[in-house]
Amino acid sequence: MAVQDKTATPPRCEDCLIRHRAVCARAEVDELQILEQIKYYRSFSAGQTVIWSGDEMDFVASVVTGVASLTHTMEDGRRQMVGLLLPSDFIGRPGRRRAAYDVTAVSDLVLCCFRKRPFEEMMSKTPHVADRLLEMALDELDAAREWMLLLGRKSAREKIASFLSVLARRDAALRASKDIMAIEVPLTREEMADYLGLTLETVSRQMSALRREGIIVTSGKRGVTIPDFAALQQAAGDDLGGDICL
Amino acid sequence: MAVQDKTATPPRCEDCLIRHRAVCARAEVDELQILEQIKYYRSFSAGQTVIWSGDEMDFVASVVTGVASLTHTMEDGRRQMVGLLLPSDFIGRPGRRRAAYDVTAVSDLVLCCFRKRPFEEMMSKTPHVADRLLEMALDELDAAREWMLLLGRKSAREKIASFLSVLARRDAALRASKDIMAIEVPLTREEMADYLGLTLETVSRQMSALRREGIIVTSGKRGVTIPDFAALQQAAGDDLGGDICL
DNA sequence: CAACCACGTTGATCAAGATCAAATAAAAAG
DNA sequence: CTTTTTATTTGATCTTGATCAACGTGGTTG
Secondary structure (H helix, E strand, O other), X not given: OOOOOOOOOOOOHHHOOOOOOOOOOOOOHHHHHHHHHXXXXXXXXXXXXXXXXXXXXXXXXXXXXXOEEEEEEOOXXXXXXXXXXXXXXXXXXXXXXXXXXXXXXXXOEEEEEEEHHHHHHHHHHOHHHHHHHXXXXXXXXXXXXXXXXXXXXXXXXXHHHHHHHHHHHHHHHHOOOOOOEEEEOOOOHHHXXXXXXXXXXXXXXXXXXXXXXXXXXXXXXXXXXXXXXXXXXXXXXXXXXXXXXX | OOOOOOOOOOOOHHHOXXXXXXXXXXXXXXXXXXXXXXXXXXXXXXXXXXEOOOXXXXXXXXXXXXXXXXXXXXXXXXXXXXXXXOOXXXXXXXXXXXXXXXXXEOOOEEEEEEEHHHHHHHHHHOHHHHXXXXXXXXXXXXXXXHXXXXXXXXXHHHHHHHHHHHHHHHHXXXXXXXXXXXXXXXXXXXXXXXXXXXXXXXXXXXXXXXXXXXXXXEEOOOEXXXXXXXXXXXXXXXXXXXXXXX
16 A cells, blocks of 8 residues: 655645634735745655654744654664654754654645745745744644653543543634534544553553543544543643643 | 842842743843843742742743742642743743742742843844844753653653652763762752652652662762762663753 | 455553652752 | 761562462354
8 A cells, every 4th residue: 555655746835724824824926936946845655754863954844634653662672752743843853954754645745746846945034934833833832741741740531531622623723613512533443552651451441431421422432522621621631721821 | 037039239140140041041141231221130048938829920931049949739639730930940931910830949049030021122122132042942842841751751760860860860961070970959859859849758768769779879868979970871761861852 | 365464453461651658869948 | 077968778568460270252264
């Protein structure tokens, strides 16, 4: 199955789905023209590695569709996912030559890539991309720090509930219909374990426990319905809903 | 003892100790003049809270001397430190009104504060502060992600060894004399526990264990000497020395 | 269809670290 | 110099989640 790194035809930036949330969100017409010139799409199928930690990276990219993960791996095989990249999220760091993490396509994935050199030049000449990138970096930093609380202090049950809660809130933010909360978890049990600092068995057990208690309803391997969001929040251990206080 | 939030006289930016590493590192003469006008110093004694999570924040700041912590606290009292701020590190987020974490003076602390409004205006008009802030935010993000690996996957022993290793390397980077590695840990056992996602008892036990094995030598409560840095690295579980791969 | 495979669930046992409790040690206060 | 307070160490026990192992389930492939 796994199709090798095929190239798709990118749409015009104007028509792009992530135009108003990605790193290009505040780009003016002239900036957008430059981006248009240096961009190219790359597609990956689920499971493919986009880049290995330590590899030279001659591009930066935005996730257009699909989900990617950033993962740290220790020599003895222990893995910790340090980021889950959704559409509009940014990959790469201007000013850095080598990747600091493994980047993997968790689902089928389409990236909008920019050659690094011209992208950096543009950043130094016009402000809007850099501005947006700063904002996104600070958001990521907040997310990373929320995750530090989860990894350092929450129980397995709270970790699972927090994870589902984050997914559900992100989902609800996109689609205005918030009557029924039903999500598709984009990760396998093992990937959830890597994200939450658990083993896959513990993830499975806690999912079962939440199901038994009626806090979630599962359908198939990936489907999760949340009948009472407040109850899930409760189980997650954060009364504010895990939101960053703005 | 705890002196209330006294104000000290700031030196000229030119003479500032953190001039070349802080958010103002790349500021030109004209930018530095603006900063000079809107800056003021605030001092805190060890243990004082600089700002509570959720509080309105009308300033941003750089740490000039001393150590501050960023901490998440859950309603039931569980705490996770999500950042340790050393001289030149930045506090606050442009574009945000309220603090997202508790900021506490871990040692006696001097901050160089900038009123937020003029600071933000400056950022939108001249590029150098924003550029530097982006760079610093991306560095912080890397540090947060390295900490996620520590919190999610490392054993108590590895956590302690990693922490000491990070402190020692930072210290060695400043003072060129790298013959003998001796550091002063700026945190109590409880603060270390909050940083590492452990209990203070476990921190104490693992410190004792590393001492018994000769990997560290302690002097007083805070002093730690590292006779064989490679052995500490080994105990930390990262062969590369925990460095972010650039 | 049968065999296989990837993914998920569940059970039994074990170990790392948390918790509860006490004893030291060192610093601050009187 | 003694008392008080706070930080730290150490011990005994318990709990959570890891580990090892078996079994289920759905989908794909020959």
